[in-house]
Amino acid sequence: MLIASTIKFTALSAVVGTAASFVSHVYAQPVGIPADKFDLSQWNITVPLDMDGDEKVDTISVADLQTYSHPDFFYLNDNGEMVFTTPNKAITTPNSSNSRSELRQMPRGTNTELGTHSPGNNFALQANPAGEIFGGRLNATLKVNHVAKRAGYPDKFPAYSMVVGQIHADKNDDQIAEGRGFGYGNEPLKIYYKKWPGHEKGSVFWNYERNLSKDNPDREDVSYLVWGNSWDNPAEPGDSGISLGEEFSYEVNVHGDIMSLTFEAAGKETMYFQINLADNIGPDGNPDPKDNPNGYAEDLMYFKAGAYDQCSTQDSEGMWYPACPGTGDWNIDKTNGDYASVSFSKLVLGEAVQK
Secondary structure, three states: OOOOOOOOEEEEEOOOOOOOOOOEEEEEOOOOOHHHHOOOOOEEEEEOOOOOOOOOOEEEOHHHHOOOOEOOOEEEOOOOOEEEEEEOOOOOOOOOOOOEEEEEEOOOOOOOOOOOOOHHHOEEOOOOOOOOEEOEEEEEEEEEEEOOOOOOOOOOOOOOEEEEEEEEEOEOHHHHHOOOOOOEOOOOEEEEEEOOOOOOOEEEEEEEEOOOOOOOOOOOEEEEEEEOOOOOOOOOOHHHOEOOOOOEEEEEEEEOOEEEEEEEOOOOOOEEEEEEOOOOEOOOOOEOOOOOOOOOOOOEEEEEEEEEEOOOOOOOOOOOOOOOOOOOOHHHHHHHOOEEEEEEEEEEEEOOOOO
């Protein structure tokens, strides 16, 4: 992967795509870079670019992230907030059709002698005998600036939405080959914001993905409402929702085998959830017979945060492909509203605490 670094003044492309033709400009960033105000010593970032033309999405290492920003997709704004932006159409990671400007937790920091997928660079549940780091905590305060305004299939649930925080399980082909039922690279947590076009307010909810193989028809997301409406409800949420530009916070705390979630916003009821990630019991206390009975008990996991656009431009069968418009030219796509953007005023990793 190419490491494309910028500091106070940067010459970078204004065009995004898998085959970009570069138009260079000079951008001033007098407020500094994200690492000036946020501790990014245990994060890398994937950005919606292919600056070296190797047909792979660019990942900026932990070391280079300390001096990195991008004037369109990852920068510090005048309020000192860390901004993540990504267009609907851009180069993506191999296993996703969704673009992203998103941090990935790297507990190893700059110690590249530890492999990305090693137990020392991921956290585990207490139930995992191969774990070296057990649990963790992520606190974030943010406001969503924009979600994609158009979709070819507006009734598909991911349309008009983005993910602003995740726990992702590490893919492990060896475990799958051994028939141990883990290593699929699924997501026990995705925190969503969704706002339909023309609505005054949007909704916040979180999803748990059943930990099954990708060819298993029961591998689906189970969604839990925080504020507003569920992701399949096209009604205006009104006062129960969250507006673009309205601040809210989340805490994700994984201690032992338990994931505890807290969501807070001014004028809203604080919402709490707990789920045992080592079984198939949901936060409502009821078993899910379609889920892996051991949940994510033997997976290695990591936090993610930023702008993970759910408005895929892929036009295919299946709920994950709403055929959202996009050209790959950032200036055009920004004008058309075909992008997602979020600003974080707080993003802090910490040790898990018992709840």
